Amino acid sequence: MQFRTLGRTGLKVSVISYGSGGPSVLGQRTGLEDAGQDALIRRVLDLGINFIDTSEGYSRSEEILGRALKGVPRDTYIMATKWNPCEKETPKTDPQDLVRSVEQSLSRMGIDAIDVMQFHGVVPSIYRTVVDRFYGTMKQLQAQGKIRFIGFSERFFSDPKHEAVVMALEQDGGLWDTIMLKYGILNQCAARRALPLAQEKDVGILNMASVRVKLTRPEELEALMAEWKGRGLIPRDALPEKDPLGFLVHGEVDSVVSAGYKFALDHPGVSTVITGTSRVDNLERNLAALLGPPLPEADQKRLHALFGPLEEAV
Template identity: 40%
Template sequence: MEYTKLGRTGLEVSVAGLGCGGHSRLGKTRGASTAESIEVVEAALDLGINFIDTAPAYGTESIVGTALKGRRDKVVLSTKTQIVNSGSDFLGSDFKDPGTLRTDLEKSLKALQTDYVDVYHLHGVMPDQYPWCAEHLAPVLKDLQSEGKIRFTGITERFIHDPPHHMLIDALKDDHWDVIMTGFNLINPSARDVVFPQTRSRAVGTLLMFAVRRALSQPDALRSLMVDLVAEGLISAGEIDADNPLDFLLAESDANSVVEAAYRFCRHEPGVDIVLTGTGSVDHLVENVGSILKPALSENTHMRLRGLFGHINSVSGN
């Protein structure tokens, strides 16, 4: 494993982080047993991963808590809190009472079997929700930080609904956030222009999600996304092989698969501290960590990707 500093937090973290949400939720979405999910967390630790991201919404906090018993201090733990009342529209404005943050955190601490969280995020904030969060929730996070219950504050975007990063563009104008989580991948690399310059200049720790989602792990989803991009005039049909849109990556680089190329693309982007990988499969985890640790793709491959997708900021690749 390779390690780096998570921005101004100074935390020494693995460049690959285990994501316990996404479509897999440690395999829970396909019916994995708790023991099988714990095996994924243990495999991550064996691979040298020391950054684990979870959230109450994923239902994986207690799995992580059980898997980390006796080795909590070896790991940097990241979890989150929802900003709207449970059961209400997560894109809406039925905001929770700011005082609830404390009870939410207590529930997370209990599930995680710990008395502090390293990074505590506001989970999936939309651009029009951000001003309320900055005014009402950021001060509570600061209090929790000064009490030692959380070490650092974080905020995550809702990349599927906000692929041009409008929320983070606003959030990074403030100095509330020690860590952010953003979407970035070879089909929508727009964080390169609008997020990373700000995180780098403020030394905000940067976690990356959506390196590989459906479009980059499922050929049918990729073909259908390309059809949409052509229909929207964002790429021209002649630029891409409709049946195998990203196979040029395998022909032109030393990557063994699109998934491998997708992780390598993200890992070497300046400004990215941790690439999160979420899976319910130990084999996929081993493969993905191997990909994240491989060298950057060639400059020619990067140029071709930039020409094809460098201007795209309207899709997430979900």
Template identity: 30%
Template structure:
């Protein structure tokens, strides 16, 4: 397992992190005993970063992680969660309540990194005027250590980075083989500001694993299929032949501190941990990927 320093937070984190959405059954049924076993196996394998959210399985992801860590393993991990979620107001009191509930479900007295979840759903003024002050108060009380923000909308994320009030950022499907637009402006600015960077969904919501998420539009699936055809020089096998190059693409990017794996089983977890060995794509292939889709976002303008 490789480790790095998570920006100016100073936290020492594994470059591969365990994503909490599958643990809560977001992408399909997940056996509770298997989930606990997998969390323990991840820690035993060197993963020390776990990322979750109250909206993953209506709190089930946090509850399961809390149970798995309750036997004395809490101090072995950097635990990240998020505040409120889509459809909620992100107001001051609601943010406080959300974090307090997360602390209960996670069976912990503190959360290492508390992120504002999917910031694109809330007015900028609300986040700056209410959500952020609530998190700052919780930080003063010792209930959270660092504050981050997450959204896949790059222009919005750039605006929050420039605010200089956060210790980390998280995005998804913005630095992957078929859409690496985060590297053009966001990653350099984050590095300049000393932010920890978390990259989610390096498989493009299932697109690069030949299992696209059902909620993706037909237009996106079709465009992705065209781009995937151009990556034939990377494909290892059929099917799932782009999973390894997709993981290595993110894990070897020095500006990304944590690449999340959305493993739902121990078998997938072990496979992904094997890719965290310091080997990226060959330089000529990496340059070819960058050239193919330079500046080309897969998703419509947001």
């Protein structure tokens, strides 16, 4: 396994980590039974992955993790979870809701402390309210030893320019140990400000959803490229209609998805790339991609030229 330092937390995190949300939610949406979920999590650990992300809101993921990790020495994995500070689109009002959520997460997972506690899906319009209303409670929970480090995740599809992340890093860099954002082949915008700022402020970056969903669904990718050509976002003759990113598959790169994960780790500001698979074979493929050599420089350059200037919510 290869490790990077998670910003100022000093934690050494595996460059590939496991996410129990996303479209697969630890197999809960792909028909995985209890035994399959347990085996998947055991394989995660056996492969040397030491960072797992979840949330109170990922259906039964916390409980499943509690079951699958029973008996596993607590110092062999780093657990991150989240609390949603909003009810629908409106910020919640009672900080006790956060306290209850942390207690619930601890109990569901059968652990004494959460390593990284995050506000879930923070958008620019509520960022300040979240900090003013709830950050103090996070600090109290930290003082009580119930959480170790404090972070937040962005809500990418509402905030593709990472405005919440940039605001947080520019105004309150000292508050945040970690930030979870989306950076990938089709989502390079974070490289402009968010990632360099995170490096400057020594904030650990958890890279989420880097291949989801266009890179994993060939027809949707083809349709998206056609749409972007139609809108003048990329030149009409830049890519073929069929298998538009097929040029990435050669040498050590066995698929567009592998290329997507490799790209997601290429930026030095990224501490770890979270993969959200429900399949052991995909987990192993993704691990091989992330531990193998980076994309060839010429391909990286082509991707930067094609998609670097875009700010699309995909």
